Every structure is written in structure tokens, then in C-alpha cells.
Amino acid sequence: xxxxxxxxxxxxxxxxxxxxxxxxxxxxxxxxxxxxxxxxxxxxxxxxxxxxxxxxxxxxxxxxxxxxxxxxxxxxxxxxxxxxxxxxxxxxxxxxxxxxxxxxxxxxxxxxxxxxxxxxxxxxxxxxxxxxxxxxxxxxxxxxxxxxxxxxxxxxxxxxxxxxxxxxxxxxxxxxxxxxxxxxxxxxxxxxxxxxxxxxxxxxxxxxxxxxxxxxxxxxxxxxxxxxxxxxxxxxxxxxxxxxxxxxxxxxxxxxxxxxxxxxxxxxxxxxxxxxxxxxxxxxxxxxxxxxxxxxxxxxxxxxxxxxx
Amino acid sequence: xxxxxxxxxxxxxxxxxxxxxxxxxxxxxxxxxxxxxxxxxxxxxxxxxxxxxxxxxxxxxxxxxxxxxxxxx
Numbered sequence: 144x145x146x147x148x149x150x151x152x153x154x155x156x157x158x159x160x161x162x163x164x165x166x167x168x169x170x171x172x173x174x175x176x177x178x179x180x181x182x183x184x185x186x187x188x189x190x191x192x193x194x195x196x197x198x199x200x201x202x203x204x205x206x207x208x209x210x211x212x213x214x215x216x217x218x219x220x221x222x223x224x225x226x227x228x229x230x231x232x233x234x235x236x237x238x239x240x241x242x243x244x245x246x247x248x249x250x251x252x253x254x255x256x257x258x259x260x261x262x263x264x265x266x267x268x269x270x271x272x273x274x275x276x277x278x279x280x281x282x283x284x285x286x287x288x289x290x291x292x293x294x295x296x297x298x299x300x301x302x303x304x305x306x307x308x309x310x311x312x313x314x315x316x317x318x319x320x321x322x323x324x325x326x327x328x329x330x331x332x333x334x335x336x337x338x339x340x341x342x343x344x345x346x347x348x349x350x351x352x353x354x355x356x357x358x359x360x361x362x363x364x365x366x367x368x369x370x371x372x373x374x375x376x377x378x379x380x381x382x383x384x385x386x387x388x389x390x391x392x393x394x395x396x397x398x399x400x401x402x403x404x405x406x407x408x409x410x411x412x413x414x415x416x417x418x419x420x421x422x423x424x425x426x427x428x429x430x431x432x433x434x435x436x437x438x439x440x441x442x443x444x445x446x447x448x449x450x451x452x
Numbered sequence: 453x454x455x456x457x458x459x460x461x462x463x464x465x466x467x468x469x470x471x472x473x474x475x476x477x478x479x480x481x482x483x484x485x486x487x488x489x490x491x492x493x494x495x496x497x498x499x500x501x502x503x504x505x506x507x508x509x510x511x512x513x514x515x516x517x518x519x520x521x522x523x524x525x
Contacts, residue, residue, distance in 0.1 A: 224460045362457045365464040372467050442475050442483070449478040 148252050151339040152436050155346015160353065167344050175341040176405065179248050180308040182330040182337070183266050186251075187309075188316020189323060189331075190263030199264055202385055206268045209381050210275035213374055213399065214240035218283050220369075225362045227422075230284045234411045234418035237280020238427045239370045241403035242272045244305055245345060246435045248338050250397040253444055254390045255335075261390025270310045272398055277410045284415055305406045345432065352429025355421070363422065367430025371439050375400035379443060383450070392447035393440075400439045402427035465494045 158165050196202075214236035221232035247269055254261055316323045356364065378399025382392040404427045411418055469490055475483030 220460070224456050226454075226456075361461050365457075365461040368468060369460070369464040372471060438471075438486075442471060442480060445475065445478050445480040 148339045152342035152346040155343045156350040159347045159350025172344050178337050180305050181312045182334050184309040184312030185316045185330050187266030188313040191317050206271050210272045211279050214276050214279040230418045233280045233284025234415050235423045237276050238407045238423045239402045240276025241407045242398050243401035246401035249436050250440045259390040261394050265394050266313050270306050273306050273406050349433050352425045363426050367426045371400035371431050371435050389447045389451035393444040396443035402431045404428040
């Protein structure tokens with residue numbers, strides 16, 4: 144059965160492809176993405192209050208290493224098969240190494256709907272996976288370490304809205320104790336409804352990107368489908384090694400499969416202005432995001448359940 | 453389309469079909485149907501591509517080129 148939340152995403156794509164005029168206020172889109180980031184952080188913080196795992200540090204290091212590896216898989220494919228120049232290949236690789244908060248939110252929503260449990264610290268992993276791919280992508284694009292320094296890392300950490308909001312709300316929920324329950328009716332209970340609205344908007348954007356695909360976009364479409372499958376399998380493998388539960392396995396696979404389209408484009412615009420942003424967005428948002436929401440997320444949830452049965 | 457792109461697209465389709473096959477095996481609804489649809493689409497595309505190549509190959513074999521004319525002369 145099609146999930147009701149995911150159905151809103153399909154509604155967005157179909158209405159865009161049919162040329163329907165659905166006016167979505169720009170400010171509302173920003174508000175919804177902020178809401179989701181805060182809600183994911185709070186959920187993680189509340190769950191972390193109940194149990195802090197001592198193995199979190201080695202796990203975090205493994206997750207960071209995973210984030211460094213993904214662009215290294217994408218880059219040679221983009222360079223040698225797609226024949227992109229170094230700059231564009233590095234920028235697209237960075238998108239595929241980083242994560243999509245919306246795809247993660249869809250996975251969490253589906254897991255909650257199916258009552259499948261997952262490890263509480265996953266929002267921390269989402270935060271940890273945002274940054275490494277940007278750094279690797281820049282190194283690959285520039286061909287040197289010259290552009291990466293402490294000033295750059297600090298600037299990215301402070302300017303990156305998703306890192307700031309998710310990590311901040313995770314820490315707030317963790318240290319606020321019982322008082323965090325006051326926020327629960329707004330941020331936790333309304334989560335699925337807000338996600339449905341957000342996905343409607345994402346569907347409209349994805350439909351617009353799909354329209355831009357040209358006849359000679361065979362490589363881009365193939366890459367947008369191939370990378371989530373490879374990244375997802377790599378994530379599933381890592382989750383298996385780290386001995387996650389069924390929900391944890393699925394989430395790790397989804398993190399590996401997803402491609403960023405909010406944090407990385409902003410970072411690339413600043414650090415790699417000569418890169419063609421249109422290609423990256425079309426690939427990550429127009430192809431990989433719909434593919435992930437419709438097929439990859441339910442697939443890895445089913446596979447994780449099968450493996451842990 | 454370039455040869456590498458064509459091969460990569462075929463590899464992607466094959467991987468996707470493998471995923472559908474796994475999905476069908478683990479009881480994911482709709483993946484069997486999607487796998488069959490993809491296999492049919494792939495078969496149509498590959499057969500079209502092959503017949504085009506065959507056509508262009510055979511037409512070049514039978515074409516009267518200056519070298520062939522010189523040989524006969």
C-alpha cells in the first residue's frame with residue numbers, strides 16, 4: 144500500500160507535470176524545512192535522554208569515514224563515464240556523499256508507521272554526514288587541499304542551517320529534561336502532517352526539475368538511480384557491521400542512498416561558484432529524491448526487516 | 453549516445469532489476485510488476501539499438517565505395 148505521506152509527494156510531481164498552478168508560499172517552504180530539522184533533532188534528543196550508548200564515539204567515526212567514502216565512489220563515475228569536468232564532478236559527488244534530511248524524515252515516518260524501532264542517535268549521524276562530503280567534494284574539484292582550512296570548516300559549520308538546527312535541538316532536548324515535553328504537541332505530534340506538506344512542495348520542485356531533463360540526459364538519469372542503490376547497499380553493509388536493529392539498518396541505508404539538495408548546494412555556491420549548480424540539483428532533486436522516496440526507502444525497510452527477522 | 457553511457461545505463465537497469473528481484477523475494481509489494489515492466493522496457497530498447505546497429509553495419513557492407521570500385525576496375 145502507498146503511504147499517505149509519500150502520496151503527497153507524488154501529487155506534487157503529477158500536478159507539476161500536468162501544468163497545474165499550485166501556489167506554495169516561499170516562506171512556508173523555508174518554515175517547513177526548519178520545522179522538520181528541529182523536530183528530527185528533538186526526537187533524537189528525547190530518545191538519547193533515555194539511553195546514551197558508550198559505543199557512540201567509534202560508531203560516529205565509522206559514519207564520518209562512510210561520508211568521506213561516498214563522494215570517492217561517485218567522482219570516478221562522473222569523470223570517466225559522464226565525462227564531466229573536474230569542478231562539476233566534484234560538486235555532484237559532494238551532493239551524493241551528503242544526506243537529505245527530507246529522505247531521512249520519510250524513512251523515519253515509515254518506520255514509525257510500521258512500529259519498527261531504530262537507534263535513538265540517528266539524528267546525530269545525519270548531522271555528522273552533512274560535512275565530510277562537502278570537504279571531499281571540494282578537494283576532488285580543486286585537486287588540492289589548499290581551499291580547506293580551519294576558517295572554511297568553521298564558516299561551513301556556522302552557516303550550515305541543517306547542522307545548526309538539528310544539532311542544536313538535539314542538545315536542547317537532551318539537556319532540557321522533562322521541560323521538553325511542552326514542545327511535543329507541536330513538533331512531534333504534527334510531524335507527519337508537516338512532512339506531507341513539505342513533500343507536496345518537494346514534489347512540485349522535483350516535477351519542475353524533471354521537465355528540464357533533456358533527451359541526452361541518459362547518463363544523468365542512470366547516475367541518479369545508480370548512486371542511491373550503491374550508497375544504500377554500502378550503508379546497509381555499514382549498519383550490519385555496526386550491528387544496528389532493523390530500523391537502524393534501514394536508516395543507515397537511506398542515509399547512504401540519499402543526496403543533499405539543501406545544505407550542499409548552498410556550500411558549493413559559496414566555495415565552488417564555477418560549478419554548474421543546475422546539473423547537481425536536477426540529478427539529486429529531480430531524479431534521486433523521487434527514486435529514493437518511492438522505491439529505495441520502502442525497499443531498504445523491507446530488506447532490513449528481512450535481514451533482522 | 454556514447455558507448456560508455458550506453459553501458460552504464462545498461463548496468464544501472466541490470467542493478468535495478470536485481471533490486472526488484474530481491475524486493476519480490478522479500479515480499480515487497482509491486483516490485484515484481486515493476487521488475488517485469490523494466491525488463492520489457494530494457495528488452496525493447498536493446499533490441500531497437502541492436503537492430504539499428506545491424507542495419508547500419510549491413511548498409512555499410514553493401515555500399516559502393518571508391519575502394520570497391522577501384523578493386524573491380
